[in-house]
Amino acid sequence: MFRCVAAVTKIAFSNLNFKHSNLIVRTLRCTFPIAQRVRFAGKRWEEEHYEDGVKWMFLEHSGPLFAPEYEPLPDGIDFYYDGSPMKLSLAAEEVATFYAKMLDHEYTTKDVFRQNFFHDWKKKLKVEQDVIAEIHGYCVMDGHREKIANFKIEPPGLFRGRGDHPKMGKLKKRIMPEDVIINCSRDSNIPEPPKNHHWKEVRFDNKVTWLASWTENVQGLLKYVMLNPSSKLKGEKDWQKYEIARRLKDKIDAIRSQYHRDWKSREMKTRQRAVALYFIDKLALRAGNEKEEGETADTVGCCSLRVEHIKLNENDNGQQCVVEFDFLGKDSIRYYNKVPVEKQVFKNLKLFMENKDPTDDLFDRLNTSDLNKHLQELMEGLTAKVFRTYNASITLQEQLAELTDPEESIAEKILSYNRANRAVAILCNHQRTPPKTYEKSMKNIQAKIEAKKEQLAVAKKDLKNAKVDHKVKKDEKSKQMVEKKKKLLQRIEEQLMKLEVQATDREENKQIALGTSKLNYLDPRITVAWCKKWHVPIEKIYNKTQREKFAWAIDMTDENFEF
DNA sequence: GGGCGAACTTAGTATTGGAATG
DNA sequence: CATTCCAATACTAAGTTCGCCC
Numbered sequence: 001m002f003r004c005v006a007a008v009t010k011i012a013f014s015n016l017n018f019k020h021s022n023l024i025v026r027t028l029r030c031t032f033p034i035a036q037r038v039r040f041a042g043k044r045w046e047e048e049h050y051e052d053g054v055k056w057m058f059l060e061h062s063g064p065l066f067a068p069e070y071e072p073l074p075d076g077i078d079f080y081y082d083g084s085p086m087k088l089s090l091a092a093e094e095v096a097t098f099y100a101k102m103l104d105h106e107y108t109t110k111d112v113f114r115q116n117f118f119h120d121w122k123k124k125l126k127v128e129q130d131v132i133a134e135i136h137g138y139c140v141m142d143g144h145r146e147k148i149a150n151f152k153i154e155p156p157g158l159f160r161g162r163g164d165h166p167k168m169g170k171l172k173k174r175i176m177p178e179d180v181i182i183n184c185s186r187d188s189n190i191p192e193p194p195k196n197h198h199w200k201e202v203r204f205d206n207k208v209t210w211l212a213s214w215t216e217n218v219q220g221l222l223k224y225v226m227l228n229p230s231s232k233l234k235g236e237k238d239w240q241k242y243e244i245a246r247r248l249k250d251k252i253d254a255i256r257s258q259y260h261r262d263w264k265s266r267e268m269k270t271r272q273r274a275v276a277l278y279f280i281d282k283l284a285l286r287a288g289n290e291k292e293e294g295e296t297a298d299t300v301g302c303c304s305l306r307v308e309h310i311k312l313n314e315n316d317n318g319q320q321c322v323v324e325f326d327f328l329g330k331d332s333i334r335y336y337n338k339v340p341v342e343k344q345v346f347k348n349l350k351l352f353m354e355n356k357d358p359t360d361d362l363f364d365r366l367n368t369s370d371l372n373k374h375l376q377e378l379m380e381g382l383t384a385k386v387f388r389t390y391n392a393s394i395t396l397q398e399q400l401a402e403l404t405d406p407e408e409s410i411a412e413k414i415l416s417y418n419r420a421n422r423a424v425a426i427l428c429n430h431q432r433t434p435p436k437t438y439e440k441s442m443k444n445i446q447a448k449i450e451a452k453k454e455q456l457a458v459a460k461k462d463l464k465n466a467k468v469d470h471k472v473k474k475d476e477k478s479k480q481m482v483e484k485k486k487k488l489l490q491r492i493e494e495q496l497m498k499l500e501v502q503a504t505d506r507e508e509n510k511q512i513a514l515g516t517s518k519l520n521y522l523d524p525r526i527t528v529a530w531c532k533k534w535h536v537p538i539e540k541i542y543n544k545t546q547r548e549k550f551a552w553a554i555d556m557t558d559e560n561f562e563f
Numbered sequence: 564g565g566g567c568g569a570a571c572t573t574a575g576t577a578t579t580g581g582a583a584t585g
Numbered sequence: 586c587a588t589t590c591c592a593a594t595a596c597t598a599a600g601t602t603c604g605c606c607c
Contacts, residue, residue, distance in 0.1 A: 154597065162575075162598065208570065216597095222569065223597085237571090286573095287601060296599080330600055331574055369565080372602075385572085385601060432575065441590075513575070520573055543593065566607090573600065584589070 070094040092124045139211060147228035148211065159218045163297040163332020170218050179214045209233055230548035239552055242523040244381045245389040246563060251379050263344040269365040273374060275348050276302050276363050280387050283339065284427050286330060287368040287384035299328045303368050308358035312349055321346035335429050392424045392521035397563045399423045400530050413536055415501045422508060424517045432513040445503045452496045459489040524553035525561045532559035
């Protein structure tokens with residue numbers, strides 16, 4: 001049998017109404033003998049007919065002709081958004097021109113038309129974003145393709161500081177390529193600046209981790225483009241952080257004994273250092289660097305506490321030597337706490353406050369640099385922030401051991417985990433403003449619980465009836481019905497329990513943010529080991545992003561891990 | 564030794580997208 | 586199928602630490 005193979009044929013369409021005369025057409029593979037293709041000439045109506053329903057025995061054509069590709073708008077014609085030109089992908093631009101062509105038509109005044117258009121156009125824009133993220137969102141470092149955390153240059157706008165920030169509302173300028181320093185390796189393809197622009201500098205510094213940087217104009221601070229937490233570089237650093245905290249675990253008793261002794265030191269500086277360290281250890285306060293007045297919001301940490309931030313109460317509701325803290329910490333989050341302290345600490349605080357104004361520094365002989373130098377002598381790599389990491393992680397481990405009940409369901413175990421997590425968040429003072437929808441969402445879940453309780457009552461009744469029915473009939477069918485109703489009841493009980501656990505969790509979480517401690521302070525190996533030990537799927541504790549960040553821990557940890 | 568810049572971690576909130584719901 | 590709701594993600598500000606320079 002003869003086959004006509006695929007061939008590329010140039011056909012002149014000059015007789016047709018086409019602008020392009022030379023089109024390239026691929027003919028299809030055809031399996032019929034060439035002789036059969038065109039057999040007849042003459043009067044079609046005299047040919048024989050096929051049997052019922054059969055319309056033809058041979059059919060051949062070249063397939064439909066497609067619409068020509070979109071021709072982009074010429075230079076100088078731009079799409080404008082909010083008054084300024086905006087670059088669109090070809091696909092998004094094409095769809096925008098469809099609409100533009102119809103601007104004069106009354107269609108474009110109709111809500112349905114506009115909404116439908118926008119809905120579909122948005123999808124095009126989304127695809128465009130994906131393509132951009134694929135190109136700019138990744139880098140290659142030492143043979144690994146790594147995600148970049150913040151590959152987008154921050155857009156211009158009005159500066160939004162937190163709390164009572166003296167620079168709030170100032171204009172944050174647009175960053176141009178001419179402001180940006182690129183960092184990469186000498187033998188790599190150096191990124192191209194946008195057309196008609198150049199970089200401020202291209203640097204080849206492999207002693208730093210950033211890929212690009214620029215100086216922001218409101219505070220004059222450097223901003224960096226860095227890798228995602230899932231990267232090898234960040235993951236190893238994170239691991240190292242927790243290893244330092246674990247070394248502190250072995251030294252903590254000695255360190256605590258020493259600062260107890262130092263409370264009685266003859267030197268005022270040593271006493272202040274010892275009391276400050278006590279606060280950092282016991283209350284998980286931050287170090288507290290000095291800040292330039294008038295440049296930032298007035299917030300403090302341990303070393304920068306002022307006399308006005310604490311009150312001393314000899315007796316507070318029966319408790320002796322109570323220190324009342326009230327100050328704004330990082331992000332202007334209020335720290336309020338009443339803490340009973342050792343007599344010697346109380347005495348020292350009184351001494352530190354003698355003859356001082358409220359706005360004077362509490363620890364006037366101490367700063368973070370002195371404190372960290374001292375800590376470095378106590379243990380290599382020890383700084384003030386290690387205490388937060390250590391105390392957070394050890395608290396999680398202790399709380400999990402205390403709260404986990406082997407008899408409980410998975411849902412209840414997860415509640416226990418969240419409660420352990422919450423104990424840490426409270427220690428670290430990780431707060432959030434309750435969501436605007438909080439009250440409503442609590443009501444919703446209560447309503448769900450009530451509905452589920454009613455369902456439960458019905459299911460119980462049904463089961464009882466089925467049992468009675470079975471007693472009378474004693475047949476297979478009624479027996480199956482009892483089993484069915486039993487299962488249903490069980491399922492509803494489980495659902496109710498889940499809802500109640502969820503409600504409790506949400507209520508206890510009203511003003512507490514768990515995310516920060518989970519992400520930055522809790523050794524993930526504690527969590528992975530706990531999940532393995534109690535057969536809680538890791539997905540129930542860590543979402544996708546968190547699993548990527550903690551891939552190293554998930555990979556290396558077995559159920560026997562101890563912080 | 565302290566002032567300062569650089570580099571990096573930690574932080575809360577605004578926005579988004581997908582699941583749940585009516 | 587549209588709307589509601591919430592978890593996940595995006596965003597970028599605000600800390601800590603370190604090392605250099607005077």
